[in-house]
Structure formats: structure tokens, C-alpha cells
Amino acid sequence: MISALFSWAAGYSSPVSGDIIESIKYLQFVPYMMAITFIGIASLSHLHKLLFWSAILVLLIGYIQVLNIPFLAEWLLKKYLGADSSHLASALAGYRITITGSDPNIGAVIASFFSIYFTTLFLKEKTYKYLIFALLFSFLILSTQSRTILGAFLSTFSFYFLFFYKLNFIIKIILLTLLITSIIFLVFSLELQYIYLGAQLTSEGENESLNIRLDNFSLAIERFYESPLFGMGPAKSEFSTVIDSEYALIIQRYGILGIFLFGFYIIYLLRLAMRNISSQWGITLFIFIIFSCVTMTTNNIFSGYQLMSIIVLLNITCVLHEKQNRNVLIKYTNLKKSTSHLHSFFR
Incomplete structure (x- = not known):
């Protein structure tokens, strides 16, 4: 203000x-x-239950979009995006789903949060139902085809796993290599073109989305110099x-x-x-x-x-x-x- x-x-x-x-x-x-x-301390256990059932709901909505279930997928997408959203057409075509977000990137962040949450539960408790939940949400991240979010998710999880999780370092490297290899395989086998074509265009300097962001950042710096304090x-x-x-x-x-x-x-x-x-x-x-x-x-x-x-x-x-x-x-x-x-x- x-x-x-x-x-x-x-x-x-x-x-x-x-x-x-x-x-x-x-x-x-x-x-x-x-x-x-x-808020009472007992609320922590209630929050876990709330997140667990919220996760089931988000998964249901996400996979209805992935499977593009007739009528239901369109109805849900219009509820979350609005009938005039610029993301509606690609989501309806199954190209970039939005889950419960107002665009694919927001949907990917929501899926990333749940994937991180269930991954940490699995690492702490070694309960495989949490691993299944984490993998299901990870697939939803891929289905949004959000390049930045996927990169952020992989890099930050790898950072924590390598430097904070207690396990033999060689085993960590092997597991992370298998994870990244599996994701690359999925990206190409599922023909997630928005991800790999974006990487190709970026290397050629022709990624329009990235170029617009760089222009916005350049303008932001110029305006910062005009009014640096407030x-x-x-x-x-x-x-x-x-x-x-x-x-x-x-x-x-x-x-x-x-x-x-x-x-x-x-x-x-x-x-x-x-x-x-x-x-x-x-x-x-x-x-x-x-x-x-x-x-x-x-x-x-x-x-x-x-x-x-x-x-x-x-x-x-x-x-x-x-x-x-x-x-x-x-x-x-x-x-x-x-x-x-x-x-x-x-x-």
C-alpha cells in the first residue's frame, strides 16, 4: 500500500x-x-487427515482431466478456469491440464506441493501408500507440461536428497539418475512436446515465453532504477x-x-x-x-x-x-x- x-x-x-x-x-x-x-497442538493430526483427503480430491480432478472423461472433464475445467480462459482449449484437448489451478503452472505447483508432502512422509515413515501418492502427483506435474515447475521440483528435491537425507551417497546418485532417466523417458514416450520443444527453442534463443519474461525483467530493472526505495x-x-x-x-x-x-x-x-x-x-x-x-x-x-x-x-x-x-x-x-x-x- x-x-x-x-x-x-x-x-x-x-x-x-x-x-x-x-x-x-x-x-x-x-x-x-x-x-x-x-490453534491446539492436536490440530497437526487433523491437518494431516485434511491434507490426505484433499489430496484424493485433487487426484480425482487431475486424472479426470488426464483421461479427458467426456462431459465431466469439460465441466470441471470450466468451473476452475472459466469459459473464457485462454488455457481452456489446450486443457480440453488434453495438451496441458490445469488440475485445480487457474492455469497449468499454478496446477503444477499445487501438484508439486502434494508430491513433496507425500515424499517426505514416505522418507520418514517408509509407508508405500505415501510413495504411490507422491508418484501419482508427479505424473500430474508432467501432465501440466510446466517446464519451470518440473525443473524446480527435480532440482530442489535432488538438493534435499543429496545433502540432507541420510543414505549412502553412491546410492543417492544411482537413485537420482534412475529418477531423472525415467522422467526423460516419460516426457518423450508420452509425447509431452511442450516440454522438450521448449528446451530446444530455449537453446536456439527462440523460446517466446522465456523471451517475454526476460523483457519483463529488463523493464522491471529499469523501473526499479527510477524508483528504487518504494x-x-x-x-x-x-x-x-x-x-x-x-x-x-x-x-x-x-x-x-x-x-x-x-x-x-x-x-x-x-x-x-x-x-x-x-x-x-x-x-x-x-x-x-x-x-x-x-x-x-x-x-x-x-x-x-x-x-x-x-x-x-x-x-x-x-x-x-x-x-x-x-x-x-x-x-x-x-x-x-x-x-x-x-x-x-x-x-
């Missing part, structure tokens, strides 16, 4: 209500963060509202102030994840934040209505997990003191 007001006052843009609405949407998650102190705000009366790179969006709209606030929050989340890295929630938050940092090069996470809620959810779960550990420690300390007093009494 500060950036929007500054932009109006400095004459960078004309006052429009959309600029304020854009700023306020970040505040929609504040009540959830404030509610943490009122940025130019959303400025919907002057500039395009579509800025696919969240890094470009932050430096253009919010300047140094935005860089500091978003950077501080990401560092806070990484520290929170590391403090809880022994739990499934901490691992999931850690992988998803690294994944988000990669994804933000070409897509939006924090400014997305559907995606920031995932980060807030994981933030809440890790805070609750810390609260649970503190309570256990307090009970253990009190029990130890009581035992010590009894021992002294009977001695």
Missing part, C-alpha cells in the same frame, strides 16, 4: 482502486497467522498487470522495501524449517521454500491467491510442531523434577 500511495504522489501512475486491492490481498493471510496462538507500486493504470517473474514483480512494484520484506520472510521460513527439519512439516517447508525460490524466476508464488496459502499453512504447521516439542520438554522437565523430589524424600 505504501508503494501504491508513493507511486500516486510521485506521478508514476494514476490512482485506481485496483492498486489498493493488489496491496490488500497480501493481508488476507494475516488473520491466519494471528490465529496460531489459538518501487512504482502495482501501477495498473500505467503498466501491464501480467508480470510472470515474481522477482521482477517485487523489484518493480515494491523496490528495496519489498526486497527487504520478502527476503526477511523467506529467511524466517528457512530458519523455521531448519529448526523443525527432523519432522515431516519442517522437511516439507524447507523443500517447498527452495522450490518456490526457483519457481519465482518465471512464475508468482507470494502474489498468487492460490499458492501463498500453501506457504502460510506450512508456516503454521511448523510453529505448532515447535509448540508441541516445547510442551513435551516442559512435561519431561517437570516429571524429572518430581522424580528427583521423590527420590530425595525416600532416601
Whole structure:
């Protein structure tokens, strides 16, 4: 909101209500963060059940689109995308599904979250139903044909698996090589042309999607130099509202102030994840934040209505997990003191 007001006052843009609405949407998650102190520790088990049943629903919707089930697939896609969406035709053709997202990239991030969540559960509990869930969601990521999301998913999971998961390093390399080889095989055998043609066009410098993003980033840097401290705000009366790179969006709209606030929050989340890295929630938050940092090069996470809620959810779960550990420690300390007093009494 500060950036929007500054932009109006400095004459960078004309006052429009959309600029304020854009700023306020970040505040929609504040009540959830404030509610943490009122959420009981027992809610962690309930959250797991909620995520489990939500995953089943998302899988059902995703595979209805993959199989392109007559009438039902079209009905679902129109509900999630709207009848006038530019992504509807390709989704109906089974070319790039969107799952429960408003476009294929958002759908791929949602599928990535569930895949990361169930993968961490499998690594912690060695229960194969979680591995099956993770693989089913991984296939949905492929079906969205989202290149950046697939790359971010593979690179961040590989990073965690190589440097944090306790296993023989040679076995890790073998397993990751098999995983990447299997994905490459699936990409070509399923004829996911958007993925491999995109890679080919990128190597030739003719990837239009990437070139547009690079142009937007270049413009964002120019506008940052014009107003480095507070940025130019959303400025919907002057500039395009579509800025696919969240890094470009932050430096253009919010300047140094935005860089500091978003950077501080990401560092806070990484520290929170590391403090809880022994739990499934901490691992999931850690992988998803690294994944988000990669994804933000070409897509939006924090400014997305559907995606920031995932980060807030994981933030809440890790805070609750810390609260649970503190309570256990307090009970253990009190029990130890009581035992010590009894021992002294009977001695």
C-alpha cells in the first residue's frame, strides 16, 4: 500500500482502486497467522487427515482431466478456469491440464506441493501408500507440461536428497539418475512436446515465453532504477498487470522495501524449517521454500491467491510442531523434577 500511495504522489501512475486491492490481498493471510496462538497442538493430526483427503480430491480432478472423461472433464475445467480462459482449449484437448489451478503452472505447483508432502512422509515413515501418492502427483506435474515447475521440483528435491537425507551417497546418485532417466523417458514416450520443444527453442534463443519474461525483467530493472526505495507500486493504470517473474514483480512494484520484506520472510521460513527439519512439516517447508525460490524466476508464488496459502499453512504447521516439542520438554522437565523430589524424600 505504501508503494501504491508513493507511486500516486510521485506521478508514476494514476490512482485506481485496483492498486489498493493488489496491496490488500497480501493481508488476507494475516488473520491466519494471528490465529496460531489459538490453534491446539492436536490440530497437526487433523491437518494431516485434511491434507490426505484433499489430496484424493485433487487426484480425482487431475486424472479426470488426464483421461479427458467426456462431459465431466469439460465441466470441471470450466468451473476452475472459466469459459473464457485462454488455457481452456489446450486443457480440453488434453495438451496441458490445469488440475485445480487457474492455469497449468499454478496446477503444477499445487501438484508439486502434494508430491513433496507425500515424499517426505514416505522418507520418514517408509509407508508405500505415501510413495504411490507422491508418484501419482508427479505424473500430474508432467501432465501440466510446466517446464519451470518440473525443473524446480527435480532440482530442489535432488538438493534435499543429496545433502540432507541420510543414505549412502553412491546410492543417492544411482537413485537420482534412475529418477531423472525415467522422467526423460516419460516426457518423450508420452509425447509431452511442450516440454522438450521448449528446451530446444530455449537453446536456439527462440523460446517466446522465456523471451517475454526476460523483457519483463529488463523493464522491471529499469523501473526499479527510477524508483528504487518504494518501487512504482502495482501501477495498473500505467503498466501491464501480467508480470510472470515474481522477482521482477517485487523489484518493480515494491523496490528495496519489498526486497527487504520478502527476503526477511523467506529467511524466517528457512530458519523455521531448519529448526523443525527432523519432522515431516519442517522437511516439507524447507523443500517447498527452495522450490518456490526457483519457481519465482518465471512464475508468482507470494502474489498468487492460490499458492501463498500453501506457504502460510506450512508456516503454521511448523510453529505448532515447535509448540508441541516445547510442551513435551516442559512435561519431561517437570516429571524429572518430581522424580528427583521423590527420590530425595525416600532416601
